[in-house]
Amino acid sequence: MRYREDFARDVEVREDWIPMADGTRLHARVWLPADALADPVPALLEYLPYRKGDWTSPRDAQRHPYYAGHGYASVRVDLRGSGDSEGVMLDEYAERETADGVAVVEWLAAQPWCTGRVGMFGISWGGFNSLQIAARRPEALKAIVTVCSADDRYDNDVHYIGGSVLGIDMAGWSGTMLAFTSRPPDPVTVGDAWLPMWRERLDALEPFVHTWLDHQARDEYWRHGSVCEDYSAIDAAVLAVGGWADPYRDTVLRLVEHLPGPVRGLLGPWAHQYPDIARPPGPHIGFLQETLRWWDHWLKDADNGAMDTPRLRSWVQEPVPPATAYAERPGRWVTDDAWPSPATRWCERSLGGADDYSRGSDDSDDSGRGDGAPVTVRSPQHTGVDAGRFFPYGNATDLPPDQREEDGRSTCFDGEPLAERVEILGRARVRLRLDADKPRGTVIVRVCDVAPDGASTLVTRGVLNLGSRYGRDRSVPWEPGTPEDVEVELTGTGYAFPAGHRIRVAVSTAYWPWVWPQPDDPALTVWPDRSALLLPVRPAGTDGAPVEFAEPEQAPPLAVELGTSEDRPERLVSHDVGTGEWVLDVDPNYGGSRTYPNGLVYTEKARERYRIRFDDPLSAVAGSEWEITMRREDWDVSVRTSSEMTATADHFVVRSTVEARSGGEVVATRHWHREIPRTAG
Incomplete structure (x- = not known):
């Protein structure tokens, strides 16, 4: 990894509020060339619920300053009701989220430091809504980079698989999002309004899993936001990126097959990560440089050959003995100018x-x-x-x-x-x-x-x-x-x-x-x-054009001090021979506890457990528990959540709780118990 700070343009960071039509304000962090008012630049938007003030800030520091140093306004916005933005968040990819995103694109294009051209990028959630907002065709949005995302919300996301309920994430991811939507904004950003804003969020809480299980077949709820319903709606240029270790990889194949406009696909050996981040499996690539070429072509009219690359570049993996991690997955790049490939x-x-x-x-x-x-x-x-x-x-x-x-x-x-x-x-x-x-x-x-x-x-x-x-x-x-x-x-x-x-x-x-x-x-x-x-x-001799990538580059890392973690297995399978019960005990290990340069001390504990008896399908239990604390000087808040999902022959049963505290005092407790009829799932 090469850390770059010798950028062509000096970078400054500013905080801003973006007004929505109903008066709600979304909070933005903008990395900007210092001379952008005199020499305006295109804007790049990453639009997420994952809290730029803490959870994604180490990752944000790797890429947003990098883009700004290369002549872009790189902007990170918290979704409505998440992080430091106002309002409440009731579901993923809701109509309100998409409409807000279109408004953010239009706001960026209108800023005096912007040329009027905008790109969007993101991994997972940010990749999803990049596609969804592109399908709304805001005039300023010219290109997107969508990484590890899905074009089909029903059959290629965390809810259903092959028409079946996805037990491991239907419950687990709903529990994760309950933990996210229960957290407060930061008083450093929003001032004394943090507590009323937090109470508003807690009062509006509803576990997402209730809605997801109310729609067990592919109905209008799932068709909303699934760009596979009408690929022709997207006319922005699309760079679609995925990894063979990621569950969303098939979206890349569908996008390069079906999108009528400019599209390129890239499929490497990677997990659910940006391809420049040094997490196994590798090899990793100079992804920020690759995306810069994309942005320069579509947002600055650079004649740099970005569209001279093959339609799809794929990593063919060599056989390896089975293992739960590979530092690098051996293989080679092959290319196709059309998909499905005529070589296959x-x-x-x-x-x-x-x-x-x-x-x-x-x-x-x-x-x-x-x-x-x-x-x-x-x-x-x-x-x-x-x-x-x-x-x-x-x-x-x-x-x-x-x-x-x-x-x-x-x-x-x-x-x-x-x-x-x-x-x-x-x-x-x-x-x-x-x-x-x-x-x-x-x-x-x-x-x-x-x-x-x-x-x-x-x-x-x-x-x-x-x-x-x-x-x-x-x-x-x-x-x-x-x-x-x-x-x-x-x-x-x-x-x-x-x-x-x-x-x-x-x-x-x-x-x-x-x-x-x-x-x-x-x-x-x-x-x-x-x-x-x-x-x-794929027969021998059909590799196509050679593929080369630069070594990964990033902006200098954020000075985050990692906390100590509990000495516990990340993934433990146990079997009670007497009862026949099997238990899978998982630490999702999203990053753990850390102390940030602004003094915020953040601690995170998460656990998922899945239980079943070998002879009883009705014994299945999926559980998720989170404990979050955030402290700074005289500010000390905590959130505890739990979610459990079981089923009878006729109903799914979901129980969830939230307890929120400030300075040791209870701010809110919430309890839910829902029984949802089993239909298609």
């Missing part, structure tokens, strides 16, 4: 044992295949404890460990040892001929690379709620005794299977805690000879 051919293998990596699926002929002997799939409920973290964050325990135990809890279909290396790039699919003995059920498919010594490395996976097999907008019960063909689309990847290894397809009916279990504990019957794995194979 679809090859299929019957799960009944006949290997065929040359015959394309489009002209496959099932005539002459027998039904073969059917197999039964019925997995113990703790299948999935070795799934790894849904949002790999670059921590030591994020990635899936050796899958041998998971494979043992699943029904596996192994190919013969490969005669030659097989590389894939894109989204594999598995077609299953199956029947279910209950009206409700879920099928989970994993594809693993099995080494000669038996080590099993997870390559990709997918989930299908059988009730959503005809579309995520409806729930159609299965009719037991009526076999059907279903297709499970797996998450995208770039991966090389070496010669001598086997490709394994593992099928299960449970995947806790990623997938909330169906109440009926169904068994599936699968006909292997009528089922197949379809792989997007």
Whole structure:
């Protein structure tokens, strides 16, 4: 990492209030070339709920001064009701948030230090709303950089997966956001108004999970903010970035395929992080320089070849032994000028044992295949404890460990040892001929690379709620005794299977805690000879143009003093042999406690626990607890939150609490108990 402070333009930082139409003010921090009034610059906006005054300030210091030093006004704005902004926050990606964002873009364009051209960037939430605001087409917004974000709020976010409730983050992320929305603004910024503002937030609190579970199919609630509903709405130039270790990576493939305007895609080995941040897996790249080239082209009319790059640059990963973290993931860059890539051919293998990596699926002929002997799939409920973290964050325990135990809890279909290396790039699919003995059920498919010594490395996976097999907008019960063909689309990847290894397809009916279990504990019957794995194979010699990136650069880091952390496991799986209960105990480890240069002492403790009995789908429990304290001189506040989600056969049950204190005195306590009917989820 190279830290840059020798910028072409001196940088100053100012705080500002941005008025909304209803009188609410959003707070902004602006990094600005000192001479911008005399020589105006384009503006770049990052728009988040994650508190620029504390939580994101170390990350903000890496990039906002960097952009300002290169001739941009780089602006960080807290969403309404978060951080130091006024108002209340009631949900994610609400209409109010998007409308506010459009107003912020227009305000920036009108400032005397701005040329009138604006770009947006962000990772995760900021990447989401960059796409959503671009779809509103504010005239000043010319380009965006969206990193680790999703175009589909229902089927590619933290709520549902394959039409099933995402147990690990439906509850866990709602608990995280409850902890965020419960925190006060900082009196250093808002003055004596901090306590009335905090009380307003606490009075308006409602756990987001209530709303999310009220919409268990893909209805209008989820279509709002999902830019996949109308890609043509976006005319700003889009640089879409993701990592193979991130759950949102498929969005990059869809954007480069469907956006009608200027678009480029970049898929590396990374976790849920900006690609210049030194968190595993690497290698990391000079991402700030790459984005500067993008901004200079679209906001300053620089003729710098930003659009001469291929439409998609992807990292094809070399095979490695299974591990929960890799400092660097070996591989190489390949490029495509169109997506889907004309270099890719679809090859299929019957799960009944006949290997065929040359015959394309489009002209496959099932005539002459027998039904073969059917197999039964019925997995113990703790299948999935070795799934790894849904949002790999670059921590030591994020990635899936050796899958041998998971494979043992699943029904596996192994190919013969490969005669030659097989590389894939894109989204594999598995077609299953199956029947279910209950009206409700879920099928989970994993594809693993099995080494000669038996080590099993997870390559990709997918989930299908059988009730959503005809579309995520409806729930159609299965009719037991009526076999059907279903297709499970797996998450995208770039991966090389070496010669001598086997490709394994593992099928299960449970995947806790990623997938909330169906109440009926169904068994599936699968006909292997009528089922197949379809792989997007990339032949040798189709790498495309060479790819080079500079070494990472950032602005000098913020002088933050990290606090000591408790000596506890980051990810612990335990099994009570007597009761049959399995417990996954997780420290999300978002950054821990720290002391900031302005004197703020911030402490953070978070814990998530997921429990289930191997034989009882109704024993599932997902819990989240947070404890936050913030202190400075005579200001001392704390927030404690807890959330717990369970289910009966007919309802999801959610219990949540918040306790907020100032100087040891209780400011507010809130309790919720909701029972929400189980419908599609």
